[in-house]
Amino acid sequence: MPELPEVEVVRRSLFQMINKAKIIAIKINNRNLRYKIPKTFCKSLINEKILKISRRSKYLIFHLKKKILLIHLGMSGKLLLLRNRDNAIFKTSFYYDTNIKSKHNHIYIKLNNGLVIVYNDVRRFGFFKLYKTVQFKHITFLKKLGIEPLSKIFNVHYFEKLVQNRKKNIKNLLMDQTFVSGLGNIYVNEALFLSKIAPIRSCNNLSKNEKKNLILNIKKILKFAISKGGSSVKDFKDTLGESGKFQQFFRVYDKKNKKCSRISCKGRIKKIIISNRSTFYCPSCQI
DNA sequence: TTCTTTGTTCCGGA
DNA sequence: GTCCGGAACAAAGA
Numbered sequence: 001m002p003e004l005p006e007v008e009v010v011r012r013s014l015f016q017m018i019n020k021a022k023i024i025a026i027k028i029n030n031r032n033l034r035y036k037i038p039k040t041f042c043k044s045l046i047n048e049k050i051l052k053i054s055r056r057s058k059y060l061i062f063h064l065k066k067k068i069l070l071i072h073l074g075m076s077g078k079l080l081l082l083r084n085r086d087n088a089i090f091k092t093s094f095y096y097d098t099n100i101k102s103k104h105n106h107i108y109i110k111l112n113n114g115l116v117i118v119y120n121d122v123r124r125f126g127f128f129k130l131y132k133t134v135q136f137k138h139i140t141f142l143k144k145l146g147i148e149p150l151s152k153i154f155n156v157h158y159f160e161k162l163v164q165n166r167k168k169n170i171k172n173l174l175m176d177q178t179f180v181s182g183l184g185n186i187y188v189n190e191a192l193f194l195s196k197i198a199p200i201r202s203c204n205n206l207s208k209n210e211k212k213n214l215i216l217n218i219k220k221i222l223k224f225a226i227s228k229g230g231s232s233v234k235d236f237k238d239t240l241g242e243s244g245k246f247q248q249f250f251r252v253y254d255k256k257n258k259k260c261s262r263i264s265c266k267g268r269i270k271k272i273i274i275s276n277r278s279t280f281y282c283p284s285c286q287i
Numbered sequence: 288t289t290c291t292t293t294g295t296t297c298c299g300g301a
Numbered sequence: 302g303t304c305c306g307g308a309a310c311a312a313a314g315a
């Protein structure tokens with residue numbers, strides 16, 4: 001479930017390990033990701049140098065000399081680094097899922113620094129798309145995205161301006177990538193818990209303080225998650241098995257019937273479905 | 288066999 | 302035209 005923090009953790013570790021490296025070979029085991037990878041894909045990437053790796057929302061962007069490689073990890077996509085010499089796999093992703101099976105390795109990208117990028121994706125809902133650099137500003141996936149939650153312009157002023165005359169519930173608003181871009185189900189659930197706001201509340205009747213607090217909590221939890229994921233990938237000399245520890249900080253996500261973690265609260269976490277998505281909250285302290 | 292998981296897209300109704 | 306929510310979709314594991 002890669003959301004913004006996980007993608008950012010992957011970006012940072014990739015940047016550290018492979019920035020300025022050159023692509024020397026590509027092998028594809030399965031072209032059928034969310035969008036079928038064209039036959040021309042490999043040829044057009046050979047000899048391209050990785051100049052920069054950036055992130056927009058949950059998208060990873062590889063900046064090459066004249067091309068842009070856009071990657072979305074879908075729901076189970078992972079980018080791993082493999083050392084060519086001994087076939088040891090080193091984690092680049094935050095994943096607490098240590099059960100990575102090589103039968104789901106779909107793409108291998110061999111670099112001139114002795115490392116191989118491996119794309120592993122059980123569900124195959126992720127995708128790789130290649131563009132010319134000159135088309136960058138016209139990439140549909142990126143064009144329609146709302147602002148970054150960690151940016152300064154994601155503030156109460158922005159919130160109030162966009163929420164005017166809208167009735168959508170607050171959970172769906174935060175999930176809406178055209179409003180704010182990068183949050184998924186887990187962090188939305190967690191941020192609403194921290195803010196003591198029930199997910200079904202209409203977005204236009206939150207008080208100004210509630211909005212301020214919610215925005216602050218979103219930024220806080222994203223930064224915290226990034227810092228935790230970062231710590232799990234700091235030493236690439238360790239083998240497989242090392243994993244992010246985000247899940248141990250979940251307060252509501254996947255905590256159905258568990259006692260509310262607020263000391264002052266006697267409630268139990270409830271699970272409901274909002275727009276076909278599992279939603280976890282404490283009915284006692286989230287009002 | 289059915290249910291669950293995800294982000295995204297599409298569609299019908301208000 | 303806009304907003305909203307529900308359904309569909311991709312694949313695989315429990």
